[in-house]
Amino acid sequence: MTSTTNGMAGDGPTNTWGPTFDPYDNTPELIPLRTAAQAGHWPTLRACLAGLDSVDKLSSAVGLVADIPGVENFLERAAAESPGDPLPRTLLAERYVYIGWDIRSGARAQHVSRDQFTQFHDWLRKAEQLLIEVCAEHPAYAPAWTARLMTARGLQLGQAEARRRYDRLSAHHPHHYHAQVQLLQQLCPKWSGSWEAAHGFARECATAAPDGSNSGALVALAHIERWLDLDTGEDAAYMRGLPVRDDLRNAAQVSVLHPDHRPDWNSIGAHNAFAFAFSLGNHWEYAAPHFAFLGDRASESPWHYVPDKKSAFLKSRKAALESRGGGNR
Incomplete structure (x- = not known):
């Protein structure tokens, strides 16, 4: 498991009240x-x-x-x-x-x-x-x-x-x-699965679900699990790769960023998964809409995978929202 805040660079914003990781504050x-x-x-x-x-x-x-x-x-x-x-x-x-x-x-x-x-x-x-x-x-x-x-x-x-x-x-x-989240864990190598099975199941969930479903976030969670399993240096390079970026983009567009998405109790976790994954790869412009939705509503998972989850969330959000000035490609 990596121990660095790969891709989570930038100066923290002046907001001292957020984020909150408490599900009862968020809902x-x-x-x-x-x-x-x-x-x-x-x-x-x-x-x-x-x-x-x-x-x-x-x-x-x-x-x-x-x-x-x-x-x-x-x-x-x-x-x-x-x-x-x-x-x-x-x-x-x-x-x-x-x-x-x-x-x-x-x-x-x-x-x-x-x-x-x-x-x-x-x-x-x-x-x-x-x-x-x-x-x-x-x-x-x-x-x-x-x-x-x-x-x-x-x-x-x-x-x-x-x-x-x-x-x-x-x-x-x-x-x-x-x-789906529980089975995805089972399909990872740490539980005797394989990356082929884990990514395949995640993409299957994203594709089979109705447009606007939260299930697309399984794609982000699978890539985060892969990142955790890589050595320092390899993990950052993996998340910065264009294949991962495009996989995340496609999954986000058919799920929580789709016009048919209706926010529910799982939407906060799903947006956090995408925000975290895009941030790990420094894909700030694609992280931006997820942070814009979230505001101060963070979720324990996956931010608990980095040493200082609050600082990581704030720095990543700042970098992502500042990237909006350049527009999205």
Whole structure:
């Protein structure tokens, strides 16, 4: 993994208030969800989630709730009290996945201890048991299948099993962004995949999705993963290459920059992926529209891949927006 801020040059702007990496600052309508989860009030949380109008929003919300420490305590009670409801079991399972992954850490396997792996796998098996039941009872339930992509990866069940799970989900929800992001990770070499598979899947997502979908951002995420895997020097040269630039341009034009794009909760992450990728290659004029959309709304991923994410975002945004004076080619 590279340790430099490749391509993120320029003087920081005078704005001292941004960016914010807090999803609740960036999407204030999520605040009641967090409040209910932190209070451990299941009826209120259940009502918040029941009021969401898309499966994409539900998957986003499930992931955010699962990232709140301690929610497993009241979710265990909710799951026991409502055994036929897929929601509390799925929330609890994803929380178990997050607990396990926190123990494992984001380090490469050679830097994870045997005890960490044991605890990690124990938590993922607990999650998997819940998710198997949910998916058997509710085969079209996207949040559960998405979580099972995470357990498949962590338990090292292999490429074929991960793809089987994704196919089961995509039969009901063919362009589910959260599931696509999870499978993309599985297809990378660090999880026994290949770059051919990762880039191929990303382009397949971008091409198959309706114009204006967020799925085009998978192309940016795949290139960012490739950049992370290269040695210092090679990584910068890769992102500056015209083939990568043009691949990113094409994907952006059919997705978040397409006239049919309707911003949703995933749009912030998708624009950040493009902004980050273009910035790594010093393709400032193409990063500019993404930063213009974002303003101060940054996302933890992928900016956490650089040592000082706030400074990197500010410097990159400044360079990108200043490039607009020269116009776009």
